[in-house]
Amino acid sequence: xxxxTGMHAYLLQRKYPHAEIAFSCPRLRPIxxxxxxxPKDVGEKELCQVLWAFLKVVLSGSEERVxxxxxxxxxxxxRYGNMEADIVLxxxxxNHDISExxxxxxEIQHLTSMDFxxxxxxxxxxxxxxxxxxxxAVFGNEDFGDGAVQTLEEILLLCSDKSxxxxxxxxxxxxxxxxxxxxxxxxxxxxxxxxxSVWFPGFIDYMKEYKIKSKNVYLSLGNKEEKTRNPVxxxxxxxxxxxxxxxxxxxxxxxxxxxxxGHFKEPMTRTARAFAWVMQQNRNESRVEKDHL
Numbered sequence: 001x002x003x004x005t006g007m008h009a010y011l012l013q014r015k016y017p018h019a020e021i022a023f024s025c026p027r028l029r030p031i032x033x034x035x036x037x038x039p040k041d042v043g044e045k046e047l048c049q050v051l052w053a054f055l056k057v058v059l060s061g062s063e064e065r066v067x068x069x070x071x072x073x074x075x076x077x078x079r080y081g082n083m084e085a086d087i088v089l090x091x092x093x094x095n096h097d098i099s100e101x102x103x104x105x106x107e108i109q110h111l112t113s114m115d116f117x118x119x120x121x122x123x124x125x126x127x128x129x130x131x132x133x134x135x136x137a138v139f140g141n142e143d144f145g146d147g148a149v150q151t152l153e154e155i156l157l158l159c160s161d162k163s164x165x166x167x168x169x170x171x172x173x174x175x176x177x178x179x180x181x182x183x184x185x186x187x188x189x190x191x192x193x194x195x196x197s198v199w200f201p202g203f204i205d206y207m208k209e210y211k212i213k214s215k216n217v218y219l220s221l222g223n224k225e226e227k228t229r230n231p232v233x234x235x236x237x238x239x240x241x242x243x244x245x246x247x248x249x250x251x252x253x254x255x256x257x258x259x260x261x262g263h264f265k266e267p268m269t270r271t272a273r274a275f276a277w278v279m280q281q282n283r284n285e286s287r288v289e290k291d292h293l
Contacts, residue, residue, distance in 0.1 A: 024184045090159070105272075172197055184210075197236070217252055218257070219254065249287065
């Protein structure tokens, strides 16, 4: 019975990823003379095992969740922090990033006292799933795809609770995706774009045409990132300066921070600072509104 209950809950969670699932197992308990009535029935040991399994698999805040989307397939989603928090951070992460997310969450908690949940969505094909349109490879042999639209559809499924405040962010191409997503929807209160790949051909012009729809944008770049021999990626400095100036001119609350080092130095720490900044802007806005009241 316990197995069947858990299996049904698992299937329901796959089909309806935003549903809240509660368990009631009134017969799943030890009773007097239980071993004489049925030696194979539930005892205290078995009860503890079942309860621990439910807590570990269903309620844990940092275990991997596999969320099925009826339309576009399966996402691997990792949840950290307080799942009841009003603030939800969405981050697209590659396989190499997932192991460092816990440290990033700890750094965000160090930088701000605000309660939050961070949802890390694992990206299997970095160049395809995060790229807004196709473009030839600028390093290596792997071209960029046009999977951003499909990826955003999946992300929006995780943001259905209108009572919560959502932020999206990430590092490198994930940061670029976050900026692009802000041109598609006003759902996200802030964009945490750490060392975003704004050198991506045509992106700055695209952003100017379709406009940033978020109220707060954080941008950063390593001071050595534009000092590369790659002619396309070397444009990142000029692109982010231009993008920052334009976003501010549009009236968006936008900051730009220079970091020490190249592109691969402390990506999780940089991303943590980005998320902490956009969260703080929301707190400041709330204080201003209260003062006006």
